[in-house]
Amino acid sequence: MNDNAxxxxxxxxxxxxxxxxGAKVIARALRDAGFEVVYTGLHQTPEMIVEAAVQEDVxxxxxxxxxxxxxxxxxxxxDGIRKAGLEDALVVVGGIIPEEDFDLLKKAGVSMVFTxxxxxxDVVDYIxxxxxxRV
Amino acid sequence: xxxxxxxTLERIRKAQAEWSARREAGEKKFPNRxxxxxxxxxxxxxxxxxxxxxxxxxxxxxxxxxxxGEFPFTRGVQRTMYRGKLWTMRQFAGFGSAVDTxxxxxxxxxxxxxxxxxxxxxxxxxxxxxxxxRAKGEVGKCGVSVSSIEDMETLFSGIPLGEVTTSMxxxxxxIVILAMYFAVAxxxxxxxxxxxxxxxxxxxxxxIAQKEWLFPVRPAVGLVTDTIEYGTRHYPxxxxxxxxxxxxxxxxxxxxQELAFTLADGLAYVEDCLKRGMKIDDFAPRLSFFFDVHxxxxxxxxxxxxxxxxxxxxxxxxxxxxxxxxxxxxxHAQTAGVSLTAQQPYNNIAxxxxxxxxxxxGGTNSLHTNSMDETLALPTDEAVTIALRTQQIIAEESGVAxxxxxxxxxxxxxxxxxxxxxEALEYIRKIDEMGxxxxxxxxxxxxxxxxxxxxxxQRQLETKEKAMVGVNKFQMVEPKRVIPTLYIDRSxxxxxxxxxxxxxRSRPQQAWEEGIRLVKDAAQNGQNLCGPIxxxxxxxxxxxxxxxxxxxxxxxYREAGSF
Numbered sequence: 001m002n003d004n005a006x007x008x009x010x011x012x013x014x015x016x017x018x019x020x021x022g023a024k025v026i027a028r029a030l031r032d033a034g035f036e037v038v039y040t041g042l043h044q045t046p047e048m049i050v051e052a053a054v055q056e057d058v059x060x061x062x063x064x065x066x067x068x069x070x071x072x073x074x075x076x077x078x079d080g081i082r083k084a085g086l087e088d089a090l091v092v093v094g095g096i097i098p099e100e101d102f103d104l105l106k107k108a109g110v111s112m113v114f115t116x117x118x119x120x121x122d123v124v125d126y127i128x129x130x131x132x133x134r135v
Numbered sequence: 136x137x138x139x140x141x142x143t144l145e146r147i148r149k150a151q152a153e154w155s156a157r158r159e160a161g162e163k164k165f166p167n168r169x170x171x172x173x174x175x176x177x178x179x180x181x182x183x184x185x186x187x188x189x190x191x192x193x194x195x196x197x198x199x200x201x202x203x204g205e206f207p208f209t210r211g212v213q214r215t216m217y218r219g220k221l222w223t224m225r226q227f228a229g230f231g232s233a234v235d236t237x238x239x240x241x242x243x244x245x246x247x248x249x250x251x252x253x254x255x256x257x258x259x260x261x262x263x264x265x266x267x268x269r270a271k272g273e274v275g276k277c278g279v280s281v282s283s284i285e286d287m288e289t290l291f292s293g294i295p296l297g298e299v300t301t302s303m304x305x306x307x308x309x310i311v312i313l314a315m316y317f318a319v320a321x322x323x324x325x326x327x328x329x330x331x332x333x334x335x336x337x338x339x340x341x342x343i344a345q346k347e348w349l350f351p352v353r354p355a356v357g358l359v360t361d362t363i364e365y366g367t368r369h370y371p372x373x374x375x376x377x378x379x380x381x382x383x384x385x386x387x388x389x390x391x392q393e394l395a396f397t398l399a400d401g402l403a404y405v406e407d408c409l410k411r412g413m414k415i416d417d418f419a420p421r422l423s424f425f426f427d428v429h430x431x432x433x434x435x436x437x438x439x440x441x442x443x444x445x446x447x448x449x450x451x452x453x454x455x456x457x458x459x460x461x462x463x464x465x466x467h468a469q470t471a472g473v474s475l476t477a478q479q480p481y482n483n484i485a486x487x488x489x490x491x492x493x494x495x496x497g498g499t500n501s502l503h504t505n506s507m508d509e510t511l512a513l514p515t516d517e518a519v520t521i522a523l524r525t526q527q528i529i530a531e532e533s534g535v536a537x538x539x540x541x542x543x544x545x546x547x548x549x550x551x552x553x554x555x556x557x558e559a560l561e562y563i564r565k566i567d568e569m570g571x572x573x574x575x576x577x578x579x580x581x582x583x584x585x586x587x588x589x590x591x592x593q594r595q596l597e598t599k600e601k602a603m604v605g606v607n608k609f610q611m612v613e614p615k616r617v618i619p620t621l622y623i624d625r626s627x628x629x630x631x632x633x634x635x636x637x638x639x640r641s642r643p644q645q646a647w648e649e650g651i652r653l654v655k656d657a658a659q660n661g662q663n664l665c666g667p668i669x670x671x672x673x674x675x676x677x678x679x680x681x682x683x684x685x686x687x688x689x690x691x692y693r694e695a696g697s698f
Contacts, residue, residue, distance in 0.1 A: 011698075015257065015272065015273055016257035016258060016260070016261045016263070016269065016270075016273055016347070017257055017273075017277075018257075018341075018345050018346030018347045019346075020346055020386075021385070021386050021387050021473075021589050023698075024586050024589065024590075024698040025387075025589055025590050025593045027698040028586075028590050028698055029590075029593070031698075037698075039696045039697070039698045040696055041693075041694055041695065041696025042346050042694060042696075043261070043346075045269070067257050067273055067276055067277050068272075068273070068276035068277060068512070068623065069257070069271075069272035069273040069276060070272075071272065072271050072272020072273075073271075073272055096510065096511070096512070098511060098512055098620055098622070100622075115477055116476070116477045116510055117476060117477055117478050117603075117605075117606045119596075119597055119607070120593060120594075120597055121597060
């Protein structure tokens with residue numbers, strides 16, 4: 001079990017998708033649960049997200065996508081953060097993600113996909129249990 | 136001699152008090168199911184409403200209700216309401232390439248749909264061409280990809296633009312898309328007076344909720360005013376702006392916030408037009424609206440009724456509009472996408488039916504019913520058919536379209552209409568004090584209000600204070616794949632990119648350069664951009680080329696990443 005206060009989470013909105021209701025609600029819930037939360041704001045390219053993740057040295061990256069662009073953008077972000085040295089960062093994705101894409105995303109390095117109806121408690125618990133511990 | 140009204144009200148109050156005492160005795164035997172009963176937006180609901188409650192709320196039949204088709208239009212904008220003309224059944228569609236969407240359009244028209252409604256993909260909404268690096272992975276995903284006049288031509292090929300009405304949901308680059316649409320109509324030989332439809336073109340709600348923006352707020356509002364000004368002169372059958380609460384609501388606003396922020400957006404456009412010297416009665420009749428129809432049946436009905444009343448009074452009293460058409464709030468409605476659940480998706484058919492009925496009882500002029508699978512992906516043909524048939528069943532079988540404002544006079548509905556109205560007016564007053572919606576948006580006021588409401592609602596779901604069937608109540612283990620979904624292939628993007636490369640190679644360079652130069656000059660000199668943009672798109676300038684030219688002059692918008 002991790003101590004929430006030490007876990008830094010980047011909530012990111014990749015691509016051109018403007019649906020930020022979920023991202024903001026999750027960001028708030030994580031903050032209320034005691035995590036340190038950074039929100040990128042909208043319309044981020046994979047490079048911008050990687051840069052923010054490295055700069056903040058985050059333990060967790062949560063990407064929210066409702067536009068269907070996940071297969072193109074998520075692997076690019078993961079590739080970027082691994083290359084940049086954040087090998088252990090936990091990557092989760094939330095949004096409108098068809099089930100047939102889960103495998104592709106998991107192979108790319110996504111540890112969990114949260115779809116509509118997932119509860120805030122589930123998300124918070126999952127991150128608390130699975131975020132990497134760094135010394 | 137008959138009782139005076141005052142005596143009658145006194146007797147009703149007395150009876151109500153006595154009934155309350157007897158009811159409390161009953162409550163001991165059957166305690167309430169919940170600690171409080173509230174609307175979906177958290178307004179306290181009375182168990183019972185009476186004429187006395189209405190009197191206390193200051194309700195006055197002649198002033199507040201009146202007759203359908205007459206001021207203040209609480210009961211609808213048409214005297215005959217749905218007897219004369221049913222609401223327009225207009226299903227939003229758009230995916231993949233222009234060819235794909237053209238096929239869906241034709242299919243919808245064959246099924247008895249009355250008007251078209253176009254969804255554009257994210258790159259188009261953000262003013263990027265399909266071959267932009269920023270478009271990667273997004274082409275054709277959430278709507279149709281339109282980068283050039285050629286795409287627009289394909290999109291409406293074989294559809295006579297003088298006979299259908301078309302709605303186009305686009306905002307940031309709306310002025311460019313409008314130019315392309317009228318160019319295609321011209322190519323079809325349709326005179327511009329005969330072209331009818333609606334451009335969403337409501338940029339303020341983009342900053343507030345939908346978040347597909349291009350330029351900073353003030354020049355962006357200027358573009359909206361450009362189209363209203365130009366449309367008033369040249370496009371008499373076109374609604375140049377559809378002031379939209381839908382996205383505001385979907386982003387988490389309450390019913391009252393949706394209503395107030397939408398009307399305040401409308402007021403901001405009116406103010407900007409008046410500042411340019413336009414006369415209220417010249418442009419107000421063509422302003423149109425778009426609201427969400429959410430779960431709470433009566434709250435939604437009250438919202439539509441209050442919307443018409445507030446707008447009519449503002450137009451008449453604040454701006455001195457004389458033409459009754461300026462007072463009328465004509466609106467499209469869409470059932471609440473956010474209320475659909477991925478869990479037990481067939482349940483969504485029932486949700487949509489209830490919401491559609493509320494929209495119709497609220498007197499909407501046009502309606503989109505969501506498809507049951509839209510929370511999973513873009514809708515399949517079968518799901519779209521069920522959604523359209525839902526409207527047709529209400530229209531043909533339920534009997535509700537036989538009379539005007541069937542719920543008018545319901546003590547509860549009138550009480551709630553007054554309540555929604557007064558709370559919305561309070562918000563509008565606050566926004567006026569801030570200097571109007573443009574200033575309010577720049578300081579993040581509506582954005583923060585909506586984020587708070589969204590979080591509050593999510594918390595209510597977590598504690599089960601609000602129920603969603605299949606999500607936090609009556610869940611069940613479901614088979615992995617319940618319904619088929621529509622999948623957009625990567626080849627759509629590849630083909631679009633090729634088409635654009637071909638276009639850039641083959642178009643006459645000189646005319647293109649001249650078109651872009653005209654746009655740049657007009658933007659720098661603060662002139663109306665409709666004409667120059669028409670010339671540019673006719674010379675095959677792409678969407679992004681025009682938008683980049685404007686970005687060069689106006690700059691871009693960035694939102695602080697607060698939550």
